[in-house]
Amino acid sequence: MKSFKTFVIASALILAVSGCKVEKPADTDGHDLWFHNLEQVSDATPASYTTEAIAQNEIDRFWKGKAAVEIKVLDKQDDALGRDGYRLVFSSGKVSVEANTAIGTLYGVYGLLRLQQTDALPKGSKTITEVPAYEYRAFNHWDNLNRSVERGYAGKSLWNWDELPDKVSPVYQEYARANASVGINATAINNVNANAQILTPEYLQKVKVLADIFRPYGLKVFLSLNFAAPKHIGGLDTSDPLDPKVVQFWKDKTAEIYALIPDFGGYLVKANSEGQSGPQDYGRTHADGANMLADALAPYGGVVFWRAFVYDAQAEDRAMQASDEFVPLDGQFRDNVLVQVKNGPIDFQPREPISPLFGQAPKTNLMLEVQITQEYLGHSKHMVYLHPLWKECLDTDTYEFGKGSTVAAVTEGKYRDNKLSAISGVTNIGDDANWCGHQMAQINWYAYGRMAWNPDLSSDEIADEWLRQTFSSDPKFLKPVKDMLNRSREVNVSYEMPLGLHHIMASNAHFGPGPWETSYRKDWSPQFYHKAGPDGVGFDRTVATGSGATAQYNEPLASTYDNIETCPENLLLWFHHVPWDYKMKDGQTLWNELCHTYQKGIEAAEEYVRIWEKAEPYVDNQRYQEVRTKLIRQAKDAMWWRDAVILYFQTFSNMPIPDDCYPAQHTLEELQQVGVFRRPQMPQGGARPQGTPQMPRQPRPEIYDMLPDYTLPSMPEL
Numbered sequence: 152m153k154s155f156k157t158f159v160i161a162s163a164l165i166l167a168v169s170g171c172k173v174e175k176p177a178d179t180d181g182h183d184l185w186f187h188n189l190e191q192v193s194d195a196t197p198a199s200y201t202t203e204a205i206a207q208n209e210i211d212r213f214w215k216g217k218a219a220v221e222i223k224v225l226d227k228q229d230d231a232l233g234r235d236g237y238r239l240v241f242s243s244g245k246v247s248v249e250a251n252t253a254i255g256t257l258y259g260v261y262g263l264l265r266l267q268q269t270d271a272l273p274k275g276s277k278t279i280t281e282v283p284a285y286e287y288r289a290f291n292h293w294d295n296l297n298r299s300v301e302r303g304y305a306g307k308s309l310w311n312w313d314e315l316p317d318k319v320s321p322v323y324q325e326y327a328r329a330n331a332s333v334g335i336n337a338t339a340i341n342n343v344n345a346n347a348q349i350l351t352p353e354y355l356q357k358v359k360v361l362a363d364i365f366r367p368y369g370l371k372v373f374l375s376l377n378f379a380a381p382k383h384i385g386g387l388d389t390s391d392p393l394d395p396k397v398v399q400f401w402k403d404k405t406a407e408i409y410a411l412i413p414d415f416g417g418y419l420v421k422a423n424s425e426g427q428s429g430p431q432d433y434g435r436t437h438a439d440g441a442n443m444l445a446d447a448l449a450p451y452g453g454v455v456f457w458r459a460f461v462y463d464a465q466a467e468d469r470a471m472q473a474s475d476e477f478v479p480l481d482g483q484f485r486d487n488v489l490v491q492v493k494n495g496p497i498d499f500q501p502r503e504p505i506s507p508l509f510g511q512a513p514k515t516n517l518m519l520e521v522q523i524t525q526e527y528l529g530h531s532k533h534m535v536y537l538h539p540l541w542k543e544c545l546d547t548d549t550y551e552f553g554k555g556s557t558v559a560a561v562t563e564g565k566y567r568d569n570k571l572s573a574i575s576g577v578t579n580i581g582d583d584a585n586w587c588g589h590q591m592a593q594i595n596w597y598a599y600g601r602m603a604w605n606p607d608l609s610s611d612e613i614a615d616e617w618l619r620q621t622f623s624s625d626p627k628f629l630k631p632v633k634d635m636l637n638r639s640r641e642v643n644v645s646y647e648m649p650l651g652l653h654h655i656m657a658s659n660a661h662f663g664p665g666p667w668e669t670s671y672r673k674d675w676s677p678q679f680y681h682k683a684g685p686d687g688v689g690f691d692r693t694v695a696t697g698s699g700a701t702a703q704y705n706e707p708l709a710s711t712y713d714n715i716e717t718c719p720e721n722l723l724l725w726f727h728h729v730p731w732d733y734k735m736k737d738g739q740t741l742w743n744e745l746c747h748t749y750q751k752g753i754e755a756a757e758e759y760v761r762i763w764e765k766a767e768p769y770v771d772n773q774r775y776q777e778v779r780t781k782l783i784r785q786a787k788d789a790m791w792w793r794d795a796v797i798l799y800f801q802t803f804s805n806m807p808i809p810d811d812c813y814p815a816q817h818t819l820e821e822l823q824q825v826g827v828f829r830r831p832q833m834p835q836g837g838a839r840p841q842g843t844p845q846m847p848r849q850p851r852p853e854i855y856d857m858l859p860d861y862t863l864p865s866m867p868e869l
């Protein structure tokens with residue numbers, strides 16, 4: 152016993168002396184993003200504001216290696232590198248960063264610093280060549296001119312329109328730098344539900360200032376258009392894309408923009424969707440509208456991102472509509488038009504199959520749109536690493552050009568002569584100190600950029616890079632936290648909408664559950680999407696008995712999805728209406744499988760808290776506490792989702808929640824009250840009697856403040 156005690160004391164002494172105790176990092180608000188572990192982050196301003204000076208400055212300040220770094224724009228163009236690619240040539244005592252263009256060298260510099268920060272510098276001589284997969288790696292901001300952000304959960308818009316063009320926030324440059332460091336090179340700065348005012352001379356002066364700040368970082372500005380701008384700000388009585396006056400309006404407007412911003416990227420357009428105007432208002436097609444704008448941009452090298460997110464209340468199945476409208480237009484779009492398609496056929500749900508359009512328009516430049524902001528995945532309240540969701544889409548085979556024609560291959564332009572290619576992500580950025588609302592949501596900004604550069608990178612590789620640069624490389628931190636991030640998307644699916652369920656969220660904020668909800672429009676009604684009844688649950692999209700959406704996919708996807716036996720279970724209720732007692736592959740009934748999947752989701756979310764608590768020594772106190780508080784909240788929200796969906800479905804299935812699942816903590820009636828915004832009651836007797844003062848308007852409570860209280864086993868109180 153004595154010798155054991157001596158051993159323990161001796162070991163403790165050795166540990167203390169050898170410095171094994173981790174030193175607690177200094178507090179930070181997270182504003183320095185993945186530059187966190189670089190020293191002197193705050194002073195990154197170069198002496199002169201050119202791409203070359205910025206590249207040199209980053210090396211002078213942050214390169215810690217002994218080897219000298221030479222930054223070199225190649226005298227003789229290297230076709231293999233294109234405009235943005237670079238080569239890092241490591242030889243004894245020297246690293247050379249080579250590219251065809253200055254911006255290529257800047258990407259190379261950030262690539263080199265990334266290798267340094269992630270402990271991945273090669274030991275000996277080596278050449279690393281990096282060429283981005285997509286020409287345009289774009290951000291879409293859904294930022295309004297009043298600085299509100301549609302589906303934004305990280306404060307106000309970064310763009311302070313009242314102060315611009317005279318006053319310039321340092322954040323604009325920090326933003327451009329962060330984007331360049333991960334290769335993002337295009338940004339549509341305003342909401343696709345666009346206000347035409349942004350095209351007025353007053354606003355274009357402001358936009359020009361932003362473009363000037365972004366330019367040395369290789370970031371091109373795009374503007375979202377209101378298709379009715381000729382009427383709204385042009386004094387015309389029509390916005391018909393075939394009307395010569397309208398054509399002239401856009402030509403003039405485009406010339407005016409290029410005079411201010413010579414490298415302007417082009418237009419992003421949401422037309423004839425969710426109340427936005429568009430060419431169909433005049434009996435014209437999407438191609439008519441897009442081509443008219445494309446012709447205005449072509450002389451300057453600009454491009455149109457034309458969105459395929461269209462649906463209307465009449466369609467039998469909203470999931471089919473983008474294809475129904477765009478497939479007939481295949482081959483009609485100009486070369487400088489890209490049709491921007493959301494990853495799934497409905498709307499950024501936790502899991503969707505790919506949009507069938509990716510496999511149906513061989514003669515169209517298709518681009519992928521993903522959502523970085525977590526509209527349906529817990530806003531900035533939940534930790535969800537989204538790369539696995541995006542990667543699942545990119546890796547899905549459309550079979551359009553035979554086996555291997557994945558969404559990535561199709562959108563990269565591998566099967567087209569026209570090599571124009573692009574990808575878009577709806578940002579999660581606002582003016583919050585930590586940019587994204589949730590410290591861990593920064594990974595989605597980072598991962599989007601890395602994926603747009605290289606769609607082949609795995610989720611694990613990207614998470615590894617981000618954690619090392621943003622937090623710590625200590626394996627005791629890295630491994631568990633990385634595993635947690637890698638699982639987090641699947642966990643979110645499990646506790647929100649498992650087995651192919653979709654669009655069953657509360658419709659007021661798209662946060663929290665609302666499976667009982669209906670709307671005056673069926674295509675906005677959760678009940679329309681799950682179709683729960685005594686006979687089962689799920690949307691029948693088969694050819695024989697359902698909407699026939701499965702037929703929009705190429706074989707073998709079409710028959711795989713169409714057949715309940717072969718349909719992947721994680722999409723089962725997307726494509727099939729399934730009896731509650733249906734036997735799943737593991738032998739359970741559908742009902743029990745649903746209950747157990749929710750249960751797993753809750754338990755995994757609970758476990759996050761324990762994992763994070765173990766990571767505490769490696770994280771500064773400020774970020775540690777912020778994340779911990781949110782993780783506790785997330786686990787409780789998982790319970791809320793489960794209680795709501797299962798108790799509601801139980802009214803149809805009449806089956807018990809299995810004993811090995813947590814019992815419900817609230818009644819269905821209680822949960823149905825959450826987030827129901829009631830108007831103040833009128834005085835008894837109905838209408839307001841003449842002369843009595845109007846009832847004061849009550850501010851709507853935030854849905855977040857109405858969360859039902861939950862206690863969870865092993866869960867600390869907030």
Ligand code: GCW
Pocket residue numbers: 293301302343344421425460498499526
């Ligand atoms: O998902 C829906 C959102 C809308 C958004 C729309 C779109 C910008 O709820 O807020 O509008 O998609 O993508 O256009």
